[in-house]
Amino acid sequence: GVSIRLPFEQGANPVIAGDEKSVSMKYFFTRKLMLVKESRAFVCLPGGFGTLDEMFELLTLTQTGKGLPAPIVLLDMPGDDYWSTIQSFVTEQLIPRGLVSEADTSLYLLTDSCDEAQAEITGFYANYDSIRYVGDQAVIRLNHTPTDAQLDDLNERFGYVVSTGRIDRVEPFPEERRNDDRIGLPRIGFMFAQHRYGDLRAMINVLNSYASG
Structure with missing residues (x-):
């Protein structure tokens, strides 16, 4: 306290x-x-x-x-x-x-x-674990690996928060490996348009909904 x-x-x-x-x-x-x-x-x-x-x-x-x-x-x-x-x-x-x-x-x-x-x-922590930024890349660490269908759903619903490219599964970045930073967890990464944090929060809600099927 x-x-x-x-x-x-x-x-x-x-x-x-x-x-x-x-x-x-x-x-x-x-x-x-x-x-x-x-x-x-x-x-x-x-x-x-x-x-x-x-x-x-x-x-x-x-x-x-x-x-x-x-x-x-x-x-x-x-x-x-x-x-x-x-x-x-x-x-x-x-x-x-x-x-x-x-x-x-x-x-x-x-x-x-x-x-x-x-x-x-x-x-909030049903699927979402944590987030880290590597340059302009947002890396969201998860408790469950997203399926191809879930990735397609994310890109369809939240593609506008991505400045270039798409939301996809990624491996731990060297910066994460150096700090042993949650490297055992699955993760997604994308180039984040960094003025859409309200939309990022909504995306986390959707990621958590995947954990319940």
């Missing part, structure tokens, strides 16, 4: 309080750095300016490729409209003005169901 030292805020939550893995930070930027660096999934609950700051920075990092793809859940209480009100602002103000793309809404899931939140997090 990573908390922030403030005179008017509560301490660590009871789940992590007193644990040696609980760390208290003096500065917001170091807290956010550690949260993003060490986490493989994010659940955002209703909160004040600090919560909104963290949530929007997380989305910005993911949208711009400065952060790695990860499941991001905006979790409301049942019947509450905290996050759905934020979503309305995105769809009614930001998207029509061209400030974000409609595809960027693929970066997160908005729900008031804990079961849906859990399914989003566990399902």
Whole structure:
């Protein structure tokens, strides 16, 4: 757990309080750095300016490729409209003005169901393992080797995220082999048009759907 030292805020939550893995930070930027660096999934609950700051920075990092793809859940209480009100602002103000793309809404899931939140997090790693960039090439490491039919499906649905060539199976690159970086996993590679991170997130959803048949 990573908390922030403030005179008017509560301490660590009871789940992590007193644990040696609980760390208290003096500065917001170091807290956010550690949260993003060490986490493989994010659940955002209703909160004040600090919560909104963290949530929007997380989305910005993911949208711009400065952060790695990860499941991001905006979790409301049942019947509450905290996050759905934020979503309305995105769809009614930001998207029509061209400030974000409609595809960027693929970066997160908005729900008031804990079961849906859990399914989003566990399902994200059903097939997807990790991503690495080698030059302009995006290399997605998977748990299952894609079939020819699945590759054709990916190219038909997401060919527009490829700057040249097509999405295809690839062997580990020398840069990956030098670091022994997930070299035992199957992978796909493509020349990524690096402004379509919302579409990349949608592609990961499709890759994960292949794992369920």
